[in-house]
Amino acid sequence: MDNINVLIIEDTAEQSDALIKVLRQNNYAVAGVAANFTDALKLFYENTIDIIIIDVFLDGKPDGITFAESINIIPNASKPFVFLTSSQDRQIFERAKLTKPFSFLMKPFNELEILYALEMAVEKFYAQTNVFLSEEQDTVISSDFLFIKKKKSLKKVAIQEILYIEVEERYCNIITEKEKFVILISLTKINDLLDKNKFVRTHRNTIVNIDKIEEIIPADNLILLKGNHKINLSDTYKDFIKKMNILS
């Protein structure tokens, strides 16, 4: 489980320092702080970024919005972002609103508000709203990562690292090569959100990452995954084998 990388675009050192402090306290990783538009673009492309916190006004110009607009144009480059503003100027909001998905945080803000805004930005960006704060689910699933709420902060797990998922009622046990943890999400939901070409059900309550399969032993109804994980293969879900390209 990895920390979330946050890029801060903020021209006031005091503000960015406060932000960094809060983020670090809550186990977020700060990927960098940019004080202007060019630095921001540079940092954005050089680092792996999960969320961006953007101050609307940089040096008195609404460059923050310009930045959001420019990363929105590039396909697949965009990331969830939060606008920071102390202005309640209508025009600014009208313009910011066009950079969908849009979430903003009014200055001054406290720790909880920052965390809430970050969670909202992720939910909105991946179009899975009302997840982190409900009692039924705590994970947002993108094409590459699982964003999991752990206590007050978010964590991410690269989907390609997942070996298999075990469902237990409302919970899912996620087993990666390195670790094992529980998330709160229903089986149907996770099944819908995961890529069907990569994840298959092998059992009533098991979903397996096809890429991680080392060996399938149909006689014993067993699947062998990386790291010597043994998974039961039920008869009902055997059909997926036919679809696989088996090396002869």
Added chain:
Amino acid sequence: MNNKWILLFAFLILIIPGFLFSQSTDALEKSILKKKAVEYKKEINFIKSQSFYQKKEWDSTLIYSMKQLSSTNKKELIDFSHYFRGTSFIQKKLHKEAKKELLLISDKFEFYLNARILLATSFLELREFKAALLHYENVLKLPEISKQPHHLSKAYEGLGITYFFLEKYDSAENYLVKSLEIKEKQKNETELLNAYNAMANLYYVQYKDSQAIPYFEKAYALSKKVKNISKKAMAAENMAAVEENRNNYKKALAYKKESDQWKDSLNNQNKVWAVADFEKKFAVAQKQKEIKVLQVENELKNSQRNGFFFAAIGLLLLLTGGVYLYSQKVKNSKIILLQKNKLDELNATKDQLFSIVSHDLRSSVHALKASNAKLSETLETKNYDELNQLIVQNSGIANSAYSLLDNLLHWAMLQTKQLYFHKESVHLHSIVQQIEYNYKPLLLDKALDFENLVSKNVFIFVDLDSVKIVLRNLLDNAIKFSKQNGKITFYTQEINTDLCQLIIEDTGIGMNEITIEELLQENELLAKKRNSENIGTGLGLQLCKQMIKKNGGTIAIESAPDKGTKMNLSFPKTKNNG
């Protein structure tokens, strides 16, 4: 001999007017016409024709009798019309037409006798002597003639003259004598003169000069009394002829001269008449001119009147317009006055608000200043325990000043409609948590127990920032009005699928009904400082009300003094699929 024929000729010319002059003086006829005019007063044409007939305006009589004929079928009126026409034609010497008209008169007509005599006269004038003779004799056979000697004499005279023309002098003499006898009794001078002349001529033509001369002399004598100048002239001329025949030239000359004199005066009279006629024409022309002038004047008056009329209309319109505009103005000024009063009221409230706000701010900043001074003092003495306490106090003051300013800013933005408003799905529990976070030191300070019992599954669809303002204010109030060791609880209640109820409950000092009412009143700022420490401007709650309303929610207050307060808010829920 020649002279005798000349005399006869003159006599013949004069015979007819003699007839008619006598006729118009008939009083009986006049009285009957008067009666008829009353009887037929609705027949305008009859009235007119008879009046013109009596005035001897023959042309007009002809016109109106013609009109009357074409418009009526009453026997009597038709007879009258024919009678009038016959008489008029005779006067105009159109004897043929007169004859036709007179023949149309029925024998029931009142003036049948008159008409018959006139008819016979027409025949005589047309030299139809036999017909004239027949008609005169018929007239004599009419029964009523015996009562009217005037007519009888006329009939005898007519017969006499007819026989005279037929050269039956015996019969002529017989009738003329009879006529003369009647006329001598009646003593009508003109008639008598005619009769004498007729007699004289009758004898003169028969060369019975001895018998003729006395009549000529009588006629001459009578002519002196008569006003008719032509008759005077004729009588004198007759005498001149007689004297000439008697070879008494001196007398003849004298008579001739007299006759000439009368003729001259007749001519003069004619001239006078001509002049009079000319004058009349002139007068008519003058009148015509006057009429024209009057017409022009009339036109002028008309145009003037029209002018006045239009001017009056214009003025009326102007007046109505003026009245309308004035009433509009009055209306407008009333509205303006009302608005002005309201504005003044609002302005007064605003002024009061600002004075309170500035007072609050000043006292806050002043407290901060004092506290800071104390802080530096304490720092010197290195009393760290007190230092910490002072810092907490300072931050409290700063916080309240900040929230006041914040409220003011938002209120101003709301008033000027500049506030950005964007509804989205909001997790109420988290928001309450976030709000509480900022008030932790204050809660701690008053040792208040805070509980966030808001359901974690509740999502409301609101504008995040405005809801934050609402909750911040309400929490601030709850803390402010709570006693030490009190309790503040936020919890939700499900009302229905559309609304979520959020209740903020405290165990503070509460408030009475009147205060609640005042707080919930529209656009009322509770600008009263009853308790300088505890009661603020009411701006916060005012802002809350407006923000809640804007979010589609409601607010209700449940409270009683010393029993704590329950703020009941409701917000629209996020639709499940949203």
